[in-house]
Amino acid sequence: MTQTRTHGYLLDPRPTGAGSSSDAHAAASAALYDASTFRHFERLGVGPGWRCWEVGAGGTSVLAWLAKRVGPTGRVLGTDLDTARAAAAARPPIEVLRHDVSVQDPPGEGFDLVHARLVLARVTDRERALRTMVKSLRPGGRLLVEDADIALQPLxxxxxxSAAQQLANHVRGGLYSLLAERGADPAYGRRLPRLLRETGLVQVEAEAYFPLTSPAAAALETVTVQQARERLVNRGLVTDADIDRYLAQIASGTLDxxxxxxxAAWGRKG
Incomplete structure (x- = not known):
C-alpha cells in the first residue's frame, strides 16, 4: 500500500480490486496462514454470539470462518482500505466497512475478538492502530495480532x-528493501508480546509459525514478486533477467x- 498522506498504509499489493492479481495474493496468503489463524481462534474460544472485528479484511476466508463460528446471533465486521473482495462475503452476520485503523477511531466498541494479520507492521502509526483495536474491545475481550518478523529469518x-538459492535470497532482499524504504518495521513481530502488555492487556501469550517449504509459500512468493517486479527493477534492486530466472525456479518446484x-500474540482486556 503506497505511502501517501491520504491513508496510513506503507505498501500496496498493486493492482487492487476484485479480479486483480491481489485476488491471487489473498488466496495464497489464506492457503499459507489460515490454518494457523483458525487454530488461534479456536484456542481463544470464538463461539456463538461473539462480536468480531477483522482488521485488514483483504480476503473472505477469515470472515467466512468467523461467521460460521459466531452464527446468526453474532457479528463479524471486516474492515480494509480496499473492500472489493471482502464485499463478496457481506451478508449477515458479516458487515464490511472501508476503514483505516492507522488514522481513524474504532468502527465500534464492545468486540469480543479483534484480529489483525499482516497489518500493523505495514501501517505508518502502529502505536495508534494498536490502541484503536484495544479500545474497541469489551472488558474480557481478546486481541489477536499476527505479524511477520523479517529480521528473525530474512532468507x-x-x-x-547453490546459485539458485542465492538468487532467491537476493530477490527476497530486494523485496525487503522496498518495505524498509516505506518505513515497515522488520522486527515488529518479536515486539508484539511487550506491546500488548503495554496497552494494558493481560494473559499475554505468543508463538511463531514458520513453514520451511510448502506449495502455498511458493505461490505467495510468485505473486508477490510479480506484483513488485516493476518497482524492484526501477529501483535497481534486481534485473528483469533475475526475476525471470527466479520465477522459473519457483515453478520448477526445486526450491525450498x-x-x-x-x-502470533494474543491477550485479554481486563
Missing part, C-alpha cells in the same frame, strides 16, 4: 547451497522456499 532459502516467522 527465502535458509539452505543456501520459507517465509519469515509469523508471530
Amino acid at each position: 527465502a532459502c535458509p539452505d543456501e547451497h 522456499l520459507s517465509t519469515p516467522p509469523m508471530i
